[in-house]
Amino acid sequence: MSHKFLSFIGGGNMAQAIVFGLLKQGYPADKITVCDRNQAKRELFTAQGVRVTPNAQTAAEQAEIVVLAVKPQGAAELAQTISAVNFSDKFLISIMAAISVKKLTALFPTVRHIVRVMPNTPALVSAGMSGLFAPPSVPDELKRQAESLLKAVGKICWVENESDMHSVTAASGSSPAYFFLFMEAMQQALLAMGLNNQQARELIQQSALGAAKMAIENPQTPFTVLRENVTSKGGTTAAALVVFNERQFAQTVQLAMQACVARSQEMEKLF
Numbered sequence: 001m002s003h004k005f006l007s008f009i010g011g012g013n014m015a016q017a018i019v020f021g022l023l024k025q026g027y028p029a030d031k032i033t034v035c036d037r038n039q040a041k042r043e044l045f046t047a048q049g050v051r052v053t054p055n056a057q058t059a060a061e062q063a064e065i066v067v068l069a070v071k072p073q074g075a076a077e078l079a080q081t082i083s084a085v086n087f088s089d090k091f092l093i094s095i096m097a098a099i100s101v102k103k104l105t106a107l108f109p110t111v112r113h114i115v116r117v118m119p120n121t122p123a124l125v126s127a128g129m130s131g132l133f134a135p136p137s138v139p140d141e142l143k144r145q146a147e148s149l150l151k152a153v154g155k156i157c158w159v160e161n162e163s164d165m166h167s168v169t170a171a172s173g174s175s176p177a178y179f180f181l182f183m184e185a186m187q188q189a190l191l192a193m194g195l196n197n198q199q200a201r202e203l204i205q206q207s208a209l210g211a212a213k214m215a216i217e218n219p220q221t222p223f224t225v226l227r228e229n230v231t232s233k234g235g236t237t238a239a240a241l242v243v244f245n246e247r248q249f250a251q252t253v254q255l256a257m258q259a260c261v262a263r264s265q266e267m268e269k270l271f
């Protein structure tokens with residue numbers, strides 16, 4: 001990967017995951033600038049040799065690629081703050097949920113090329129999953145630049161229709177939280193059964209990793225078959241699955257993901 005000068009505007013959870021993930025993969029720290037208005041967050045990056053600034057305009061002006069990583073609610077305020085920046089020779093990547101290319105073009109009128117990315121926090125451990133969308137006008141070279149940046153911290157998947165970014169958000173951006181919720185619930189159950197915290201944590205996280213690896217390393221095997229392979233007739237797993245099914249687990253997951261998409265669609269209109 002050629003190492004372009006990157007500036008992240010917003011140094012919160014997601015920017016930290018990507019930046020620290022990139023550093024782990026050997027991206028030179030002196031080619032990354034992070035702008036955040038909170039000193040404590042800036043210090044996290046300084047400790048890793050990354051340049052920081054509280055000034056979004058300075059950060060944007062220094063960069064070949066500007067990554068917008070503030071909350072969607074802050075997009076308009078940020079655009080005001082850096083309205084003097086000429087983006088015509090810069091490539092803009094937005095990781096903000098729900099902010100459309102149309103909106104970004106209105107907010108940053110000098111920008112020529114925008115790619116939207118919906119990453120997730122496992123980027124921090126090189127296991128991220130990002131969905132990407134580029135309007136047809138974006139040159140292949142810039143698409144490859146966005147791709148190689150995100151590939152350095154995980155896997156990527158392009159979508160052709162921008163409207164699919166809502167579903168991508170439900171599938172990758174937000175989904176680590178669903179899995180952590182599941183792990184939290186399992187942990188609570190195990191503690192109530194008398195295992196200690198360390199035992200519970202190790203049993204859960206290694207089983208989650210194992211299940212994910214099984215799925216990844218057996219791409220032809222449907223999830224259903226992987227589940228069935230664990231489920232002995234009349235056995236323990238079957239007893240657990242009966243409870244999940246009685247409580248409409250699949251429908252609950254579906255409703256939750258629909259709520260995620262609905263909120264993303266609502267945010268697209270609001271911000």
Ligand SMILES: NC(=O)C1=CN([C@@H]2O[C@H](COP(=O)(O)OP(=O)(O)OC[C@H]3O[C@@H](n4cnc5c(N)ncnc54)[C@H](OP(=O)(O)O)[C@@H]3O)[C@@H](O)[C@H]2O)C=CC1
Binds near residue numbers: 013035095118120121
């Ligand atoms: N967290 C995640 O898992 C994912 C997040 N995203 C997207 O990434 C974006 C960032 O999310 P996340 O990292 O969680 O958010 P955070 O709130 O953790 O980080 C955003 C940071 O940007 C700072 N900030 C906001 N506006 C400015 C500004 N004008 N100048 C300088 N700093 C500013 C915020 O400061 P302050 O707190 O003071 O406002 C905050 O420190 C969002 O748009 C979200 O949709 C996408 C995929 C996954």
Ligand SMILES: O=C(O)[C@@H]1CCC=N1
Binds near residue numbers: 173174
């Ligand atoms: O919760 C959110 O809105 C952001 C976007 C995806 C993950 N976190």
